[in-house]
Amino acid sequence: MARPPDKTARAELLLAASEEFAAHGVEGTTIQAITVRAGRSKGAFYLHFDSKDTAFRALVESVFDGLASFLGDVVPTPKLGWGLAEVRAHWLATDVRAFEYVWRHRDVFRLVLSGGMCERFAFLTDAFALAASESIARWLRYGVAQGFYRADLDVEIASMMIGGAYDGLARELVGRKRKPRLTQWLAQFQGVFVGGLGAQVRPRRQDANGATTTPVPRVARRNRGVASRR
Amino acid sequence: MARPPDKTARAELLLAASEEFAAHGVEGTTIQAITVRAGRSKGAFYLHFDSKDTAFRALVESVFDGLASFLGDVVPTPKLGWGLAEVRAHWLATDVRAFEYVWRHRDVFRLVLSGGMCERFAFLTDAFALAASESIARWLRYGVAQGFYRADLDVEIASMMIGGAYDGLARELVGRKRKPRLTQWLAQFQGVFVGGLGAQVRPRRQDANGATTTPVPRVARRNRGVASRR
DNA sequence: CCGGTTATTGACCGCGCAGTCAAGAATGGC
DNA sequence: GCCATTCTTGACTGCGCGGTCAATAACCGG
Incomplete structure (x- = not known):
C-alpha cells in the first residue's frame, strides 16, 4: 500500500551532484543547482542525503x-x-x-x-x-x-x-x-x-x-x- | 598634511589571512575572521584588497x-x-x-x-x-x-x-x-x-x-x- | 472509486556573510 | 588651537544559500 519510492532518484541526484561538483567544485556547488540538474525538488535531495x-x-x-x-x-x-x-x-x-x-x-x-x-x-x-x-x-x-x-x-x-x-x-x-x-x-x-x-x-x-x-x-x-x- | 596611512596594515592583514586560510581553508575563512585576527576593521581589509x-x-x-x-x-x-x-x-x-x-x-x-x-x-x-x-x-x-x-x-x-x-x-x-x-x-x-x-x-x-x-x-x-x- | 499511507514538492524562513558608507579619528600645516 | 585632508571604523544592508514542512500527488488494497 502507499506510494512506492522512486528508486532512481538517489542515483540521479548523485550523478547530478558529481557533474556539478566537477564543474564548480564542492564548495562552489549549491544544493539548488544539483536538484535543478537532476530535475528533482530540493526536498528530494534531503530525502536521500543529510547534506x-x-x-x-x-x-x-x-x-x-x-x-x-x-x-x-x-x-x-x-x-x-x-x-x-x-x-x-x-x-x-x-x-x-x-x-x-x-x-x-x-x-x-x-x-x-x-x-x-x-x-x-x-x-x-x-x-x-x-x-x-x-x-x-x-x-x-x-x-x-x-x-x-x-x-x-x-x-x-x-x-x-x-x-x-x-x-x-x-x-x-x-x-x-x-x-x-x-x-x-x-x-x-x-x-x-x-x-x-x-x-x-x-x-x-x-x-x-x-x-x-x-x-x-x-x-x-x-x-x-x-x-x-x- | 593629513593623516598618513598605516603602512603595516596590509602586511598584518596578509599575515592574518594566511593564518586563517591555513586553519580553515580559503572557502572556510570569512573576512571578518581575518580582520579580527589582525586586530583591524573590516573596512581596513577592503582598503587593501578587493576581495x-x-x-x-x-x-x-x-x-x-x-x-x-x-x-x-x-x-x-x-x-x-x-x-x-x-x-x-x-x-x-x-x-x-x-x-x-x-x-x-x-x-x-x-x-x-x-x-x-x-x-x-x-x-x-x-x-x-x-x-x-x-x-x-x-x-x-x-x-x-x-x-x-x-x-x-x-x-x-x-x-x-x-x-x-x-x-x-x-x-x-x-x-x-x-x-x-x-x-x-x-x-x-x-x-x-x-x-x-x-x-x-x-x-x-x-x-x-x-x-x-x-x-x-x-x-x-x-x-x-x-x-x-x- | 475510496480511504489510508507514503513519496514528493517548492515556497518559505533565518542565518551569516560580503561588501558599503556616513561618521569619526588622526594627522599636518598654519 | 583650528582647519583641511585623509585614514579608519563598524553598524548596516541585501542577498543567497542551507534546511524545513505543510500541502499535495501518487500509489495500493479493498
Whole structure:
C-alpha cells in the first residue's frame, strides 16, 4: 500500500551532484543547482542525503571502493615464488586496469586530488593511501628478499617516493583532455623506477651526504612544485 | 598634511589571512575572521584588497615568486662542461634550499597543494609548473647528450614523472608535523631516480609492451591514489 | 472509486556573510 | 588651537544559500 519510492532518484541526484561538483567544485556547488540538474525538488535531495557533504562522501566512497578492489589481489609472501618476469607482468596489468578505472572516474578523482577537498574529507582517502603505501612496502621488501632490489634500499623512503609518483601520475591523468597510452606510460614509469635514468652500469659507491644512499642525484631538479597540468 | 596611512596594515592583514586560510581553508575563512585576527576593521581589509580572492592571490604569488628564484640560476648548455659530480652536488644543494623554503612557507604551500585551491586559482601555479617542467627536461637532455643518461630515455614522460615525484615530495613535506632530514630525503630521492631500484647490472633489453622502454616495472604497484599523509 | 499511507514538492524562513558608507579619528600645516 | 585632508571604523544592508514542512500527488488494497 502507499506510494512506492522512486528508486532512481538517489542515483540521479548523485550523478547530478558529481557533474556539478566537477564543474564548480564542492564548495562552489549549491544544493539548488544539483536538484535543478537532476530535475528533482530540493526536498528530494534531503530525502536521500543529510547534506551536501553526505552526498560528496557517498560519491567518493563508492569510487574508492572500486579502486581498492585492485589492491591486494595477490599478496607477496616468501612462498609465492614468482620470478621478476611474472611479478612485472602481473603488476603492469594491474596498474593499467587501475588507471583505466581512474580515467573512467576522472571527474571524481580530480575533485579528490586537486582541490575541492577540504581537510575535513581527508579521512576518505587516508584509508586507501595507507593500504596502498603498505602494499608498495610489502612488494619492495619481497623484491629485496628475492634479490630483485638492492639490499640497502630504504623501503620507507622508497615507498613514499613511489606512492607519491603514482599520485602525481594520477593527478596528471585526470588533468588530461584526451586519454594517453596508459600501457606505455606505466611501462616507462616502472622502467625508470627499476632501472633508473643512468646510462650504464655505475659502480656502487658510498655517498658523501649521508645514510644508506647509493649513487646519487643529478637529474633531480630543483623544480619541485606542482606538476604541469594539461 | 593629513593623516598618513598605516603602512603595516596590509602586511598584518596578509599575515592574518594566511593564518586563517591555513586553519580553515580559503572557502572556510570569512573576512571578518581575518580582520579580527589582525586586530583591524573590516573596512581596513577592503582598503587593501578587493576581495578574499585578491588577498589569497597576493599571498600565493609572493610565495611562488620566492620559489621561482631557485629555478634557472644555472642553465645547462653544451658549453657548460660540468661533470656528473658537479651537476649532482649543485642540484642537491639547490633542491635542499628550495625544500627548506617550502618547509618555511608550508602553510601556504599546503593550501596550494592539497585542496583549498579552487580550479579558478590554477593559473597561479601553472606558470611555475611549466617553468619547472621545462627545467627538468633541459637537464635530462643535457644528461643524455653528455652520456649521463640512457639515450633511449623518453624525456617527455621522464620529466613528467620526476616533476610529479617532486610534487608528491612537497605534498608529503607540508603534511609533516616535524621537519624531516631534507638532505637525506633528497639524496635518496635522486639516488632512486638515477640508479633505480634494481639490485645489479641489468642487461639492457627490448621490452615487450611497446615503445622505447628499457627493462621494466615490477615495484610499480597498482597502489596509485593518494600518497600517505602525516 | 475510496480511504489510508507514503513519496514528493517548492515556497518559505533565518542565518551569516560580503561588501558599503556616513561618521569619526588622526594627522599636518598654519 | 583650528582647519583641511585623509585614514579608519563598524553598524548596516541585501542577498543567497542551507534546511524545513505543510500541502499535495501518487500509489495500493479493498
